[in-house]
Amino acid sequence: MSSSDRFRLREFAVTSLTKYYEGLEQVIRTDRMPHIFCPGCGLGIILKGLAEAILKSGIPINRHVGVSGIGCTGRLPGYLRIDAYHVTHGRAVAFAVGLKLANPELEVTVVGGDGDIVTIGGNHFIHAARRNHDINVIIVNNFIYGMTGGQYGATTPTGSYTTTSPYGHVEYPFNIPLLAYASGATFIARWTPIHYAQMVDAFLQMFEHKGFAVVEIIAPCVLYGERNRFPSYTDMVKYFRDRCVIDHEADLRKIGISLDPKEPLVIGNFYKVRRKTYEELYKELIERVSKEGAKE
Amino acid sequence: MKSFHPRLLKPGRYFMQGNIATAEAALIAGCRFYAGYPITPSNEIAEWMSRRLPEVGGVFIQMEDEIGSIVAVLGASAAGVKAMTATSGPGFSLMMESVGLASMMEIPAVIVNVMRAGPSTGIPTLVGQGDIMQAKWGSHGDYEIIAYLPSSVQEVFDMTIKAFNMAEKYRVLTIVLSDQVIGHMIGKLVVPDYEEIEIIDRELPDVPPEKLVYPFDNSRLIPPMPIAGAGYRVNYDSLTHDERGYPSVDRDVSFRLVSRLVRKIRENEKAIAEWEEYYTDDADILLVAYGCTARSAKEVVKKLRRENIRIGLFRPKTAWPFPWWRMNELSKRVSKIVVAEINMGQMLHLVREYSARDVEIVHVPYAPGYMPPPSYIENIVRGVYGA
Numbered sequence: 001m002s003s004s005d006r007f008r009l010r011e012f013a014v015t016s017l018t019k020y021y022e023g024l025e026q027v028i029r030t031d032r033m034p035h036i037f038c039p040g041c042g043l044g045i046i047l048k049g050l051a052e053a054i055l056k057s058g059i060p061i062n063r064h065v066g067v068s069g070i071g072c073t074g075r076l077p078g079y080l081r082i083d084a085y086h087v088t089h090g091r092a093v094a095f096a097v098g099l100k101l102a103n104p105e106l107e108v109t110v111v112g113g114d115g116d117i118v119t120i121g122g123n124h125f126i127h128a129a130r131r132n133h134d135i136n137v138i139i140v141n142n143f144i145y146g147m148t149g150g151q152y153g154a155t156t157p158t159g160s161y162t163t164t165s166p167y168g169h170v171e172y173p174f175n176i177p178l179l180a181y182a183s184g185a186t187f188i189a190r191w192t193p194i195h196y197a198q199m200v201d202a203f204l205q206m207f208e209h210k211g212f213a214v215v216e217i218i219a220p221c222v223l224y225g226e227r228n229r230f231p232s233y234t235d236m237v238k239y240f241r242d243r244c245v246i247d248h249e250a251d252l253r254k255i256g257i258s259l260d261p262k263e264p265l266v267i268g269n270f271y272k273v274r275r276k277t278y279e280e281l282y283k284e285l286i287e288r289v290s291k292e293g294a295k296e
Numbered sequence: 297m298k299s300f301h302p303r304l305l306k307p308g309r310y311f312m313q314g315n316i317a318t319a320e321a322a323l324i325a326g327c328r329f330y331a332g333y334p335i336t337p338s339n340e341i342a343e344w345m346s347r348r349l350p351e352v353g354g355v356f357i358q359m360e361d362e363i364g365s366i367v368a369v370l371g372a373s374a375a376g377v378k379a380m381t382a383t384s385g386p387g388f389s390l391m392m393e394s395v396g397l398a399s400m401m402e403i404p405a406v407i408v409n410v411m412r413a414g415p416s417t418g419i420p421t422l423v424g425q426g427d428i429m430q431a432k433w434g435s436h437g438d439y440e441i442i443a444y445l446p447s448s449v450q451e452v453f454d455m456t457i458k459a460f461n462m463a464e465k466y467r468v469l470t471i472v473l474s475d476q477v478i479g480h481m482i483g484k485l486v487v488p489d490y491e492e493i494e495i496i497d498r499e500l501p502d503v504p505p506e507k508l509v510y511p512f513d514n515s516r517l518i519p520p521m522p523i524a525g526a527g528y529r530v531n532y533d534s535l536t537h538d539e540r541g542y543p544s545v546d547r548d549v550s551f552r553l554v555s556r557l558v559r560k561i562r563e564n565e566k567a568i569a570e571w572e573e574y575y576t577d578d579a580d581i582l583l584v585a586y587g588c589t590a591r592s593a594k595e596v597v598k599k600l601r602r603e604n605i606r607i608g609l610f611r612p613k614t615a616w617p618f619p620w621w622r623m624n625e626l627s628k629r630v631s632k633i634v635v636a637e638i639n640m641g642q643m644l645h646l647v648r649e650y651s652a653r654d655v656e657i658v659h660v661p662y663a664p665g666y667m668p669p670p671s672y673i674e675n676i677v678r679g680v681y682g683a
Contacts, residue, residue, distance in 0.1 A: 029531075032542060054360075062527040063507075070534075078543070080532050083524045084376060086543075087367065088397050093667045094364035098371020098379070099524055101355045102329055106375065106525050124367075126361035282355060289350040294303075 040233030042219030579608030
């Protein structure tokens, strides 16, 4: 491709993305287009959905804070016109915990990939869920490390081919909703970018929910697809269209993902329970101490 | 005039443990967030903070590990609250990743490292001075931090307050390199009247949000810091970023950013660095020691001076920035330098780097875990002196 071709392609991307995000300029940094996401990636749609949810949330935009770590998904909050912190790999949830405790008025949303949140950041994720901090975590699960070129991660289905599993992957993957449930998350949902309206609705419920909210978005990744059963960039999307089953009452133990075209991909708003958050409990503690005095 | 919470430690004279004095100093400095993970010999700081922070309306949290602790501290500081953690060697090693993060995002924070014997798990309950180099060079890339070396309970109190001030002033991570001896020592503490205590808060943008175009303006050595939720809607990035906070791979952007990150400390090193000199005016032998080791070194100077041996003590109170210009001046006036520290040679490298070429430098290493008694240093000095 010549440099003038590249220039024209870039111009085309800027024009089409600017058009795609039209009406959301208040919350999307359209001056940063084109974003880094590949054609065929789900992240552009998720960005749009999250921007729309932020606008619809009724929470002032100034109070929304995005936090992310490293990876393709980690770049997403940087395209939002909100306070955003793009921190080190895996640490987004811990950073969000600090933000929320320091200023409980903030609506803190972590956006990260499967590698960022449940692999390198797994320890922060399970403990923040256990403590039920009032923060939101969007996990974009694309089954692979995309930014580094396509290595396997903690959600890569057994048998998958990646750049570091050239003979097929021999590990078992995490089932994110089950992990979140077992760790203590109090709102758990799973959607795909092609379920756009339901995804935006799940984001809105997540904002409204008081407690640790986890929304897993199963996203197509061309780097994963081309080495596995989805050679064309629309194949994964077609698979989502054909095999997704909405079941809000699903047994979380049975919704692990194999990406086997014969297996259903179960999605839905699985779980919601109101439990006092760490922030609420600590506020009560401060009130108790100021009334009864310190421990001798 | 700053307002001080009525539940802070009152001005007066106390007999207090170094670690507890550290915690009380942090509260006076305005610290209202603590995140930490249990580790000996720093635990008293966390325990004291868990009891005291709710009293003054602050938050204590025990995190899942030291990595999460320092990251939560940076998150809290990003939201505008002065925040700290305390740890020791192994935990300090885990925090190194975020030393770089704090530097890159220019988020003020304080780490108190109560140094213990290493390497690895070492001797958790006993003293070490093995983190002098790690404090400055432990994270990847180029950055600057500030690190204090307290030598008494009073000093760990004063330096903790100063650490918060410097962190806020320069938007930089500041480390108090305390040690197990200072942390567990119970000693005299004088808390001055509050109006005599200097408290510095970070500079906030003084323009309305829509006017703040360049939150990381390189024309300012230390740009004012927009706080989360204040309406500025800024992207803070651990990636190399331009004046707007947007990631960039541009050569000039990289050079401008990284050089400013180090210049803001290097150009102010003479205002930040501190040291103590004891009988250096006519000294022919110069002892260099810091932290708890300096307590033994001072005894040696006192004793040998009574024998008219011309010995003096140079005690850096900041490891970083190191008072290298003073080291250089003193090295030209003496014939021998003796460096005593509880490691196999760390500050030794700084002394070598900045001393005159013809001066003889002798190192006194000491077993990690133990504080060298005055007699040990004295014997080595006598050998060097030939007396």
